[in-house]
Structures are given as C-alpha cells and as structure tokens.
Amino acid sequence: MTSPSRRRLVLALGVAAVAAPLPGCGFQLRGPRPLPFSSIYLGVSAHSDLGATLRRRIVANGSTAVVDDAARADVRLEILQSAPEREILTLTGAGKVREYELRHVMRFRLVDRAGNEWIAPTTISAKREYNFDDSQVLAKEQEEALLFRDMQADLVEQLMRRLAAANP
Numbered sequence: 001m002t003s004p005s006r007r008r009l010v011l012a013l014g015v016a017a018v019a020a021p022l023p024g025c026g027f028q029l030r031g032p033r034p035l036p037f038s039s040i041y042l043g044v045s046a047h048s049d050l051g052a053t054l055r056r057r058i059v060a061n062g063s064t065a066v067v068d069d070a071a072r073a074d075v076r077l078e079i080l081q082s083a084p085e086r087e088i089l090t091l092t093g094a095g096k097v098r099e100y101e102l103r104h105v106m107r108f109r110l111v112d113r114a115g116n117e118w119i120a121p122t123t124i125s126a127k128r129e130y131n132f133d134d135s136q137v138l139a140k141e142q143e144e145a146l147l148f149r150d151m152q153a154d155l156v157e158q159l160m161r162r163l164a165a166a167n168p
Contacts, residue, residue: 033164034063040163041073042066049149050082053156061160075118077163081107084148089129096134102144103127104151108159110166118166124158126151 040058044051054077055066067073082104089099104126110119128147132140 035163036166037074039065039067039073041070041076043078057156057160075110075112078109097132099131101129102147106155118168124155126154
C-alpha cells in the first residue's frame with residue numbers, strides 16, 4: 001500500500017512531466033504590438049467613428065503618440081477611401097429583398113515626413129450578410145448598424161496589424 005503523501009508526489013510529478021513541454025510550443029496570446037514609429041498623424045477626423053476608434057487603439061498600444069500636426073509626426077496615415085456599401089443579395093419570389101450583403105472597403109497609405117511611403121496604397125475590406133424582413137424594419141436597421149460597427153472594428157484591427165508590420 002502506498003501512503004497518501006506518496007500518491008500526491010507521484011501525481012505532482014506526472015502533472016509536471018505533462019505540463020513541462022507546453023511553454024515551449026510557441027503559443028502566445030495576441031496582444032498589442034508596438035508600432036515602429038513614435039508619433040503618427042491620422043488623416044481622418046477625430047470626431048468620426050473611424051477616427052475615434054483608431055485614436056483609441058493607437059493610444060492604448062502605448063508606444064506611439066497621436067499628434068494633431070502632420071509636420072510634427074514621424075508618419076502620417078492617409079485614408080484614401082472609406083466606403084460602407086449595401087447591396088441586395090437575394091430577392092423573394094414577390095420581388096422583396098430577402099438578404100443584403102454589407103461591405104466596408106478602406107484604402108490607405110502610410111507616409112513619413114519626407115514623403116517616403118512606408119505602406120503603399122493598400123485596400124482592406126470586410127463583408128457581412130444578413131437576412132432582411134420588411135415586417136421588422138427598425139430591428140433590421142439596428143442590426144445593420146451593428147454589423148457596420150463590427151466591420152469597422154475588424155478593419156481597424158487589420159489596419160493596426162499592418163501599421164505594426166510597417167517598414168520605412
């Protein structure tokens with residue numbers, strides 16, 4: 001017979017043997033990646049949803065300051081296009097809309113003080129589909145607004161990853 005303390009020791013050694021290789025597997029939670037510049041000018045209004053979201057994400061990152069004067073910034077983000085779109089996807093037999101496809105396309109570039117491109121004009125996009133019911137118009141309008149906000153947040157995350165990987 002084995003004593004309870006001996007069983008605990010064997011159990012602890014078994015758990016340690018199983019858990020030992022886990023730190024070496026390379027898994028890491030995706031957290032904020034530092035941006036390769038110390039200041040940025042955002043070429044989008046700070047009062048727009050996109051501008052406010054971008055400003056918040058960059059400031060939360062901690063390593064880069066958002067400045068209001070393009071001449072003082074290390075780099076300048078130029079939003080060349082930001083266009084949310086809605087397109088009919090399917091119709092019912094009676095000709096009423098059954099589904100919509102929502103798209104948000106953003107085109108941007110990153111330029112330094114000297115005019116050198118860190119990121120050439122790049123297009124990123126997000127799309128969502130949703131069912132439409134004209135008997136619930138108000139609820140579907142709210143759903144559409146929520147989907148557009150979700151797509152914008154997705155685009156900001158894509159943009160932040162591109163900014164973190166930028167090279168002069």
